[in-house]
Each structure stands twice: as C-alpha cells, then as structure tokens.
C-alpha cells in the first residue's frame with residue numbers, strides 16, 4: 001500500500017470489561033490495526049467475538065483499557081472532552097446496532113442534532129434533513145416520534161443522523177440488521193458512493209457476506225483477535241464475495257471439527 | 259418457593275421497595291391523623307367533601323407508587339409469563355411482595371400517628387383523643403385502599419399481554435397533539451394560545467367578589483389547566499423547538515421539557531389541583547378552629563403525598579431517558595454540556611409546576627387574608643408544606659440524573 005494517510009490507528013489496543021472486578025473479561029487482546037483514509041473496511045466474526053467492542057474503541061465511543069488509539073495521528077487519551085466532542089460531530093458518523101434515537105424528539109429533530117452542534121443555519125438544516133430523509137425514504141415520517149415508527153424506519157433515521165453532517169469517517173455496527181434486502185442494498189449504494197466519490201472512510205460490522213463484499217478490505221475477528229484479513233485489490237466484487245464466503249465457512253468448519 | 263422468589267425480587271430493587279414502603283407509611287400516618295381530627299368535628303357539609311377527597315388523594319398516591327413499583331417488575335413478569343408461569347402464580351408473586359411491604363408499613367404508620375397525636379394537641383391547644391370509632395373508620399379506609407391495589411395488581415398480570423409488559427418500561431405518552439407543527443395551521447395555533455393562556459387567569463377575577471367561595475374559582479383553574487397543556491403549552495413548545503432547532507442546548511432542552519410537560523401533566527394537575535382545592539376551602543371554616551386546623555393539615559398532607567407521586571412519575575421518566583442519554587455523547591456533546599442541559603430540564607419542570615401553582619395560590623391567599631380566614635403563621639405552614647417537598651423532590655431528581663450520567667460508559 002502506498003503512502004496513504006492513517007485516519008484511525010490502534011496500537012496494542014486491549015479492552016477489559018468489568019476491569020478490576022471479580023468478573024473481569026478481556027474482550028480484545030492487544031490489537032494492532034490501521035484504517036487508511038478513503039478505505040472501506042468490513043468487519044466480520046462470530047457473535048460475541050468483539051466486533052462491536054472493536055469499533056467502539058477505535059472510534060472514541062468507548063475507552064480502551066490498555067494500549068492507545070490515534071485519530072489522525074493524535075492520541076485519544078491526550079484529547080480533552082471538548083476535543084473529542086468536536087471530533088465526533090465534525091468527523092464521525094456512527095450508526096448503532098440499536099438505533100439510539102431519543103424518544104423525546106421527533107425523527108426530524110433527532111436527525112438535525114449533529115447539525116445544531118456544528119452551528120449550521122436553519123435553512124440548511126431543513127434542506128439537508130429533507131434531502132437525506134427522501135433518500136432513505138422516511139420523509140413522510142419526519143414529524144413522528146421514534147416509538148411510533150418501525151424498527152427499520154428507526155434504523156434509517158439513525159443512518160440519516162449519522163450521515164447528516166457529511167462525516168469524513170462513518171462507523172457502522174450492523175447497519176442493515178433491521179432492513180430488508182431492498183433497503184440494505186440502497187444503504188450500501190449510498191455508503192459506496194460516499195466512499196468512492198467523496199473519499200469517506202468507512203468501518204462497518206456485518207454478518208452478511210454479500211454486504212461485506214462492498215468493502216475494500218475485510219478483517220475477521222475471533223475471540224478478541226484479528227484472525228485473518230482479506231483485501232479486495234483488483235478482484236471483482238463477485239470474486240471478493242466468494243473469498244469472503246470461503247473465509248467464513250473455513251472458520252465455521254474449524255468450530256465443527258474442534 | 260414462590261415466597262422466597264417474591265422476597266428476593268423485593269430485595270433486588272430495594273430502592274423502589276423502600277419508596278413503596280415509605281408511601282404506605284406516610285399514607286397510613288396521614289389517614290390516621292386526618293380521621294382522628296375530622297371525627298372530632300363530625301360529619302357536616304364541607305367536611306364530608308374533604309373526607310372523600312382525602313381518601314381519593316391517598317388512593318391515587320398509592321396507585322402512583324404502585325405503578326412506579328410495577329413498571330420495574332413488568333419485564334421480570336413478562337419473562338416469567340413467556341417461560342410458562344401461570345397467571346395464578348404471577349398474581350401470588352406480586353401479592354406477596356405488596357403484602358409484605360404493607361405489613362411492614364402499617365404498624366409503623368399507626369405507631370407514628372399515635373406518637374404525633376399529643377404533639378398536635380399541644381401545638382394546637384386541642385384535646386383530641388384516639389377513639390375506637392375513628393379507628394374503625396381508619397381500618398375501613400385502609401382496607402379499601404389495599405383491596406383496590408390488590409385488585410389492580412391482579413388484573414395487571416391478568417390482562418396484560420406479555421408484549422405490553424416488555425414495553426412497559428419504555429411506555430410513552432401518546433396524545434393527539436403530539437405531532438410537531440412545523441408549518442401550516444400556525445395562525446390558528448397562535449390564536450388558540452392567545453385565548454387559552456388568559457382563560458387560565460379569568461376565573462381568578464371571581465375572587466374579587468367576596469361572596470363567592472374560592473373553591474369555585476380554583477376548580478375552574480384546574481379544569482382550564484388541563485386543557486391548556488395540550489391546547490397551548492405543548493404547541494408553544496413545538497414552536498420554540500422550531501425556532502431553536504439550530505441551538506444545540508435549547509433544542510435538546512426543549513424536547514426534554516416538552517416530553518416532561520406531557521408526561522407529567524397528570525401529576526402537575528394532581529399536586530397543584532388537590533393542594534389548591536383543599537386550601538381554597540379554608541374560607542368555609544366560619545370561625546371553627548378545629549375545622550380550619552383540619553383543613554390546613556389536610557392541605558399539607560395532600561401536598562406531601564402528591565409531591566411523592568410526582569417524584570415517582572418523574573423518576574420513571576428519568577430512568578427511561580437515562581438509557582438514551584449516551585447517544586448525545588456519541589453525537590458529540592460532552593458530559594459537562596449534558597449535565598447542564600439536564601439540570602436545566604429539572605429546574606424547568608419543577609419551575610413550571612411552581613409557577614402554575616403560584617398563579618392561583620397568590621390570589622386565593624389574598625382573598626383568604628382579606629376575609630381573615632388565615633393567619634400569617636398558617637400561611638407560612640401551607641407555603642412550607644408545598645415548597646419543602648418541592649425542593650426535596652427537585653434535589654432527588656438532580657442527584658438521580660447525576661448518577662445516571664456518571665454511569666454512562668463512554669470515554670469522557
């Protein structure tokens with residue numbers, strides 16, 4: 001790989017849940033990993049292997065127990081709370097596994113939140129939210145409250161909120177978990193477009209090999225370690241998809257023969 | 259077996275169980291004092307109304323704390339139901355918990371009541387005895403309240419589908435006027451507001467006429483208040499939201515406040531309405547010392563109990579909201595900013611409650627004073643009995659939010 005800028009980097013990143021209590025649990029063991037600018041990284045692995053933990057820790061959502069995380073070369077530990085806040089609303093779009101919309105605010109208000117933090121004007125907020133909502137097909141629901149919408153609709157609203165401030169980095173934890181195949185491929189197209197045309201960096205967890213095949217690099221996490229890595233390189237999406245399926249079934253076979 | 263499990267469930271949520279117990283205790287003490295006092299006066303006209311009213315207030319209060327307790331149990335029950343527990347089993351499971359707490363509270367409550375009686379006598383210069391007749395009434399009233407709760411809780415398990423119980427902790431207020439009015443119909447909304455807000459003040463003019471009892475005007479205010487919330491207040495907040503959508507602090511704060519207003523409407527009504535209602539009856543004393551003392555004490559009791567109910571309801575909402583607050587940090591708010599917003603939210607909701615209370619309280623007091631129906635120390639007593647629980651509840655709410663924010667697991 002040529003000299004590309006490193007956006008996110010983990011050095012000896014370790015995560016221990018319930019640290020210094022009797023039920024300590026080490027979810028990540030000394031992970032070293034770099035995400036380059038403009039990359040589309042896919043993350044796969046069995047349930048409970050540490051995928052969510054991994055992307056939370058590498059993107060400032062959670063703080064690792066050992067090692068260091070660098071954002072654009074800057075150590076997260078050295079950043080102030082204000083700087084981290086700034087980084088989050090200026091650069092980061094996070095799509096959560098469980099939507100995390102505020103029930104107290106309408107869909108419109110939820111999506112507009114990051115824009116208010118970034119001091120965007122009212123007209124621009126309205127234009128931007130409406131544009132995105134139309135793309136995600138929830139423009140009819142903007143005045144509703146989240147608990148009056150279906151899981152998939154809420155998921156799409158949380159996607160809108162993540163994309164609304166044109167983040168340079170998008171971190172997504174199973175963003176298609178609640179979507180049907182049409183909406184899933186719609187979302188993947190949007191993400192791919194952002195990645196290709198605007199150079200947005202994407203890190204995405206998924207259980208679906210087809211969705212993972214949109215990535216440019218794939219890592220497989222198992223028991224808190226990066227078990228293997230695949231690079232799409234020059235291969236077509238179809239070939240890449242087959243490689244991913246193969247990797248997955250190889251890992252599954254291992255469990256069978258254990 | 260079932261006994262053990264039920265008691266373990268009580269132990270697992272000692273915080274709520276404690277409040278449940280405390281409410282029972284206070285209610286028992288209040289009922290005890292009230293009936294001993296009112297027995298002294300005998301049943302005539304206004305006193306009957308007050309008696310009925312007090313019983314209703316006590317029941318409502320117990321219902322709120324019961325609801326507060328049940329929402330935390332709902333998920334537990336739903337899981338048991340899905341795993342094949344029978345309704346009979348669940349009913350007993352709940353019954354044991356409630357009866358256990360009751361048994362702990364009743365004797366203590368009556369004990370405290372007996373101990374307080376001489377204190378009240380010496381303070382007020384009365385000589386009220388604890389009579390068996392009054393005790394019988396007390397037993398009947400407490401028995402009735404317990405019966406209603408048990409019945410309510412039985413039907414709670416019986417008719418609730420498991421899915422409802424699962425969602426209970428995330429239950430939401432849904433009303434007609436909850437849809438944000440971004441555009442359109444704005445003029446009509448504004449007009450409605452222009453009419454509704456002054457309408458709240460109009461009944462107070464009735465107080466000028468010295469012949470009209472204050473109760474009537476207070477009653478009007480209470481009714482109009484309930485219309486005012488959905489008709490004007492929430493739409494007004496929607497407008498504010500629209501205006502401040504670009505302000506990262508205001509838009510979160512307004513959204514929270516708007517939800518609080520809708521969610522707490524019942525409780526604002528109860529705490530203000532019932533306290534004011536009893537307070538307004540004071541000019542019916544017509545010189546009877548024991549009567550006005552009973553009214554004043556009832557007023558204070560009602561305020562205390564209703565503030566308790568208020569706190570439970572609000573804490574329920576805080577718990578529910580706490581689960582989502584982490585999101586704000588993930589979007590880019592700092593903990594410090596979040597704390598600031600939450601503090602403002604707590605002040606806002608308690609402040610608005612106080613404001614709507616004061617708007618009615620001040621003119622009614624003026625009317626009472628002009629008729630010499632209240633002395634200044636008595637006024638201080640009533641004011642204190644409203645403001646002290648308000649302050650306590652507010653502090654508890656603030657502390658609670660602090661704890662919630664501290665427990666959010668994020669970087670900083």
Ligand SMILES: Nc1ncnc2c1ncn2[C@@H]1O[C@H](COP(=O)(O)OP(=O)(O)OP(=O)(O)O)[C@@H](O)[C@H]1O
Pocket residue numbers: 017018025027045046047048049050051052053054
């Ligand atoms: N807050 C927590 N406290 C304790 N242990 C946790 C916590 N969160 C996760 N874990 C543990 O860490 C491990 C990794 O969890 P993680 O959520 O990262 O898995 P995942 O790969 O995202 O799984 P899934 O595909 O099911 O979402 C799991 O074994 C889990 O039990």
Ligand SMILES: [Mg+2]
Pocket residue numbers: 051052053097173
């Ligand atoms: Mg996960």
